[in-house]
Amino acid sequence: MSADVAARRGIPDASVARLPVYLQALTSLAERGITNVSSEELAAAAGVSSAKLRKDLSHLGSYGVRGVGYEVDRLAFEISTALGLTQDWPVAIIGMGNLGRALAAYSGFATRGFNVVAVLDHDESIVGTVVADHAVRPMSDLDTLVREDKLAIGVIATPADSAQDVADRLVAAGVRSILNFAPCVLDVPDDVVVRKVDMSTELQILAFHEQRRSGELDLTDEEVAL
């Protein structure tokens, strides 16, 4: 119930984008056996200010207790509910190259509310082979998957030059949410949501820290030279 309410309330997109980051931080804390966390600690783990964290969580109706903070398990559940992760979302992965195979085998999806119902490829020599316990299906099965398996999200793991064609087929079959791993921009109707994964994003953040470190070293050298 509260999930629907949260979803229908307009949570700002920027807040929605941070919820998975909080959820990941909470999962890490839970893995370490930590049961309570202050907003300052959780904010630091997620890389945001504690004021922003509190504002984001207030959209879910979650408020920490002064001096106690948040219960890790409870907050993780509330965020999961708001994100719609307490139900299983049927997902199909398209493109059985190395990335598609890695995604099909990725254990993180199942534990986060995603059920890989099918893997597909347009290459007839791959169709029928088994990847991570799934027989690879042909692209022509998309309509059936949407109708019978309620396929909600298509994951594109093809090379860039096939991605638009795959997106068109997903849209034609009725899929309205696409996760694009191919390094290209997709052209889709306005009612289709596309998220593009750029695997170099995190490397770029690391590069910034490496550079700052080099900068600090250079500065020290200069100071020594003076």
Add this chain to the structure above:
Amino acid sequence: MSADVAARRGIPDASVARLPVYLQALTSLAERGITNVSSEELAAAAGVSSAKLRKDLSHLGSYGVRGVGYEVDRLAFEISTALGLTQDWPVAIIGMGNLGRALAAYSGFATRGFNVVAVLDHDESIVGTVVADHAVRPMSDLDTLVREDKLAIGVIATPADSAQDVADRLVAAGVRSILNFAPCVLDVPDDVVVRKVDMSTELQILAFHEQRRSGELDLTDEEVAL
């Protein structure tokens, strides 16, 4: 020069984390032939408020021109410089399973200032085989890579149960920046920066939008029923 200045100034971590998102949005705009962008448009493409965008960019000394906005190419260059992407960062990928192979072949790294100098695996039957034009090297080559190739960033693409061991070896060899694709938490010294990639994060954001869509449909049904 300005890069060093920017890096030495304390740009807040949350702003640093958004710079790659702006850079990705700018790259998409440039690919579509767009040369100027308003702060509102760029903010919308990156999923933040325009006030936050302007604040983040002000840390770089970048200010849009009223009524004109930002030059796409110039702002992309300024962000790249601030992130340290105008030099090539030597990267090694460890673990040549499907994900490691996909990352080794990922074209997005090279165009974003990262040079994959080596791919490694602990499995002797894989060492010496060729992945994406690299001969797979043994883990014992890490010291040499740091000394001779100035290896700066290690990418862990192993299963979860090997990831800590690989991290320990990277740290022992002198690597201070680690990108972890394995679904586990790493224990490293304080001066080592670890970024964890959770491939389900973007799926979670899509799930939210799917749920909101379902919620809207349900709401309509209820209203019809009334």
